[in-house]
Amino acid sequence: MRNTYLPYGQQWLDEEDIQAVVNILKGNYLTTGPTIAKFEECVAKYVGSKYAVAFSNGTAALHGACFAAGIEKGDEVITTPITFAASANCVRYVGGTVVFADINEDSYNIDPLEIERKITSNTKAIIPVHFTGQPAQLDEIHAIAKKHNLIVIEDAAHALGAEYKGVKIGALSDMTMFSFHPVKHVTTGEGGVITTNNEFFYKKLLQFRSHGITRERSNLLKNDGPWYYDMQFLGFNFRMTDIQAALGISQLRKLDQFVARRREISQIYNEAFQNNECLFIPTQHVDGISSWHLYIIKLNLDKISVTRKEIFEALLAQNIGVNVHYIPVHTLSYYQELGYEEGSMPKAEELYEAIITLPLFPKMSNEDVEDVINSVIMELEKVKK
Numbered sequence: 001m002r003n004t005y006l007p008y009g010q011q012w013l014d015e016e017d018i019q020a021v022v023n024i025l026k027g028n029y030l031t032t033g034p035t036i037a038k039f040e041e042c043v044a045k046y047v048g049s050k051y052a053v054a055f056s057n058g059t060a061a062l063h064g065a066c067f068a069a070g071i072e073k074g075d076e077v078i079t080t081p082i083t084f085a086a087s088a089n090c091v092r093y094v095g096g097t098v099v100f101a102d103i104n105e106d107s108y109n110i111d112p113l114e115i116e117r118k119i120t121s122n123t124k125a126i127i128p129v130h131f132t133g134q135p136a137q138l139d140e141i142h143a144i145a146k147k148h149n150l151i152v153i154e155d156a157a158h159a160l161g162a163e164y165k166g167v168k169i170g171a172l173s174d175m176t177m178f179s180f181h182p183v184k185h186v187t188t189g190e191g192g193v194i195t196t197n198n199e200f201f202y203k204k205l206l207q208f209r210s211h212g213i214t215r216e217r218s219n220l221l222k223n224d225g226p227w228y229y230d231m232q233f234l235g236f237n238f239r240m241t242d243i244q245a246a247l248g249i250s251q252l253r254k255l256d257q258f259v260a261r262r263r264e265i266s267q268i269y270n271e272a273f274q275n276n277e278c279l280f281i282p283t284q285h286v287d288g289i290s291s292w293h294l295y296i297i298k299l300n301l302d303k304i305s306v307t308r309k310e311i312f313e314a315l316l317a318q319n320i321g322v323n324v325h326y327i328p329v330h331t332l333s334y335y336q337e338l339g340y341e342e343g344s345m346p347k348a349e350e351l352y353e354a355i356i357t358l359p360l361f362p363k364m365s366n367e368d369v370e371d372v373i374n375s376v377i378m379e380l381e382k383v384k385k
């Protein structure tokens, strides 16, 4: 057994990253200085979008995207139940109604056929999530969006560096969100971004993250003088600091290397587990190349004599930092109180009963990977039917 705890995810910072932050601390701007714009430029360049707007975190960025999309009370927005709560919560922040569409049992991503079934005259947007880093079926989703005149906001918190049909995720829909939380591909401590090719959304997002205030002269209804600004809607202070942006720029230099290592580790897991009857390895959709934010095994509950909980606890006891992604969002108390029913998303709920997330982060050594593999195989062997 390992004698140190191996977390499921962790950042990788080096001296260069630390120096980048120190340089900001020694300079004149701690926040909303020139480094934010540089970071935004780096992100936009990497994903191939025209614009990027940095936010204090990914959740705030999603909130901004829902606002920019004009979602409000009475509007319905379709998303997946197998995601972090923030993918749905952002709709609630602007007063909209969340409509869940069940997943595809192979990819674990939102099923376009289920989206189609949930469309009503009130549907305004779709928020697909590229779960674990595997791109959702964007062609099908865009076709539905076009047919019904809907806005698509990708929650790509797992998918920085992922590709759909040979193109990087980040400029394929109206808006795309990435998160820079420490477990994600690169980190700014806390941080998020919206990428877009749409100038209208871009300007709304900039204004939204800074109180709804504008200083753009051409945008003012009156102008008392050079000091004058206007607040035109109720925005927030959702700005990222230059300290974080500097860390982000430095981290982005290593992104491709990080993603390559994530893919390598996932491949080692796949090979070790592919013939194991007690579990299913993640399947990959032909149209996408995953950036492997998460590696999730699905237990074959017919072949083992215990539940997921026993396996989970046994792995934890061996210092393997397993996790579960995710508890279906519609089953959480807040959504239950809003009237969403357990049992309404059978595929998501069935998946939830059987999944375990294994440690996966670029800084893991090959020995760490072996420890995980050995523990999983050993625990499953014990309970095999």
Ligand SMILES: *Cc1c(COP(=O)(O)O)cnc(C)c1O
Pocket: 057, 058, 059, 060, 083, 084, 086, 087, 129, 155, 157, 158, 179, 180, 181, 190, 191, 192
């Ligand atoms: C991490 C994450 C978010 C939120 O990002 P934060 O930066 O933590 O606010 C949203 N959606 C998904 C799927 C995530 O994994």
